[in-house]
Amino acid sequence: MTAADSMPAPAAGPGRRPVHMIKGLDGLRAVAAMAVVAYHINFLARSGTGPVAEAAAVGWIGVDLFFTISGFILFLPFARAARDGGSVPLRRYFVRRARRILPAYWLNLFILVTLTVPVLMTTGRGWSIIASNATFTAEYAGLPSVNVVYWSLYCELAFYVALPVMALAFIRRRWIAGLIGAVVVGCAYRFAVVSTVDGVDSYFSLIMQFPGVIDQFAFGMTAGAIWVTLERRAEPIRMAIAMSLVAGGAAGVVLIAWVIQRSIGLETYWSGSSDWGPWAIVTLRPLLSACFAAVIIGVCARPSWIRSALELRPVRYLGLVSYGIYLWHLPIIRGLAEEVEGRGRSSAFYLVAFAAVMALSTAWAALSYHFVEKRFLGGGQRPAPPAEPTPHVPMPEVAARS
Numbered sequence: 001m002t003a004a005d006s007m008p009a010p011a012a013g014p015g016r017r018p019v020h021m022i023k024g025l026d027g028l029r030a031v032a033a034m035a036v037v038a039y040h041i042n043f044l045a046r047s048g049t050g051p052v053a054e055a056a057a058v059g060w061i062g063v064d065l066f067f068t069i070s071g072f073i074l075f076l077p078f079a080r081a082a083r084d085g086g087s088v089p090l091r092r093y094f095v096r097r098a099r100r101i102l103p104a105y106w107l108n109l110f111i112l113v114t115l116t117v118p119v120l121m122t123t124g125r126g127w128s129i130i131a132s133n134a135t136f137t138a139e140y141a142g143l144p145s146v147n148v149v150y151w152s153l154y155c156e157l158a159f160y161v162a163l164p165v166m167a168l169a170f171i172r173r174r175w176i177a178g179l180i181g182a183v184v185v186g187c188a189y190r191f192a193v194v195s196t197v198d199g200v201d202s203y204f205s206l207i208m209q210f211p212g213v214i215d216q217f218a219f220g221m222t223a224g225a226i227w228v229t230l231e232r233r234a235e236p237i238r239m240a241i242a243m244s245l246v247a248g249g250a251a252g253v254v255l256i257a258w259v260i261q262r263s264i265g266l267e268t269y270w271s272g273s274s275d276w277g278p279w280a281i282v283t284l285r286p287l288l289s290a291c292f293a294a295v296i297i298g299v300c301a302r303p304s305w306i307r308s309a310l311e312l313r314p315v316r317y318l319g320l321v322s323y324g325i326y327l328w329h330l331p332i333i334r335g336l337a338e339e340v341e342g343r344g345r346s347s348a349f350y351l352v353a354f355a356a357v358m359a360l361s362t363a364w365a366a367l368s369y370h371f372v373e374k375r376f377l378g379g380g381q382r383p384a385p386p387a388e389p390t391p392h393v394p395m396p397e398v399a400a401r402s
Contacts, residue, residue: 022073022227022300023300023303023307023310023311024296024299024300024306024307024310024311025069025073025296025300025319026310026311026315026316026319026320027307027309027310027311027312027315027316027319028065028069028295028296028299028310028319029066029069029318029319029322030310030315030316030318030319030322031062031065031310032062032063032065032066032069032322033062033318033319033322033325033326033329034062034318034358035058035059035060035061035062035065036059036060036062036063036149036326036329037059037325037329037354037357037358037361038055038056038059038354039056039057039058039059039060039062040059040329040330040333041056041333041350041353041354041357042056042057050346050347050350051347052347052350052351053347053350056350056354057261057266058257058258058261061253061257061288063152064216064285064288064289064292065292066152066326067152067155067156067159067213067216067217067220067289068216068217068219068220068223068289068292068293068296069220069292069296070156070159070217070220071159071216071217071218071219071220071221071222071223071224071289072220072221072223072224072227072293072296073220073224074159074160074163075163075167075170075220075221075224075225076224076227076228077093078163078164078167078170078171079167079170079171079224079225079227079228080228080231082167082171082172083171083172083228083232088164090164093164094160096377097157097160099376099377100373100376100377101153101156101157101160101323102376103372103373103375103376104323104324104327104368104369104372104373105150105153105327106134107368107372108147108327108328108368109130109133109134109146109147112146112147112331113130113146116146116331117146120146128143129143129144129146130146133145133146133147133150136150136153136154136157137154138150138154139151139154139205139209140154140209142205147327147330147331148330149326149327149329149330151205151208151209152208152326154209154210155208155209155210155213158209158210158211159210159214159217162210162214166178166182166214166217166218166221167221169181169182170218170221170222170224170225171225175221175222175225175226178218178221178222179215179218179219179221179222182214182215182217182218183215183218183286185211185214185215186211186212186213186214186215186216186218186286187215187282187283187286189207189211189212189214190207190212190278190281190282191278191282193206193207193212194207194278194281194282195278204270207281215286215289216285216286216288216289217289218289219286219289219290219292219293220289220292220293220296222293223293223294223296223297226297227297227300227301230297230301236301236302237301237302239302239304241298242297242298242299242301242302242304243298243302243304244298245294245295245297245298245301246294246295246298246299246304246306247298248291248294249291249292249293249294249295249298250291250295252287252288252290252291252294253288253291253292253295256284256285256287256288256291257288259284260280260284260285264276264280269281269284318362320369321362321365321366321368321369322365323365323369323373324361324364324365324366324368324369324373325358325361325362325365327365327368328360328361328364328365328368329357329358329361332357332360332361332364333357336353336356336357
């Protein structure tokens, strides 16, 4: 969940508009946020039944999509700079990363501590928990997170720090070697954790932290490297190729999610007690990011009815404030859980609960974005309308928002 600075656009050819946003990405972020919300509705529906609940049970894949988008969008400025003989000012990069993630995060932490667990402010251990949450180190220190979703933001921050170094292995035509290296590191790390640490609760936190998720970001970076190559083409990729990427990537996501959720079983997957042994944990989830990378390229490379749906104004707005939705939805769900305890498990209840949580989460996210986040992003200006990739013209940095 990230934002990148827009750099001044170079002179474009006749009739060309500089690219300030890649069409479809905000919509994909909205899909990722809604998937995660749908998954966590389980806290309200209590193992709800019916087709809606079954579909929502795989909403955890939304985090994998977020990681892939982050790798894609944040690597683009590095790839474009290397292609065009320039460089990314690292000080500016790190300042923008901090301005994007910290204000909303610290606001969320402050409100949750103050309103839901004020007892933390009365003990030394409590202040240690608050400090570790504020510095994104709770998972690494073995301390609880005030908001369960913070774990993925710790991954994001670690990726921000690692990206300038990782980019060196992906720029120009080295991305294949870079991807192989990231996959080897990620798989080796996960295998080492599962082989040496006892207990699901113990190794879950270790696996789902950097570098345990390094290959998931790397597949997004690979999509970015391919995208930069496509920008140099005189003609966009064929519609048949774009739609094949979307269809193949989506089919792969469905297949992998089905294998984890139904064939292996989510609890068995994490316990490593299936016929796959530890190899399911080591190999399967990064493949989701590979499939999502294909979807990103296919959706964004050519106009289509899918991209048009993702570009609808309400969908784009959900993508714009998706970071806030991600931060606020679980506290809202837990706040509602006591009110609706035992009231329903049907598909109708699930849909009503989803609509209510999305409405409340979006409201909080909108307040956070417009009154806090934009102030730190210099966000008083409305971004320019999205434009198509322009062949043979050096591109500015993408203005990504998540």
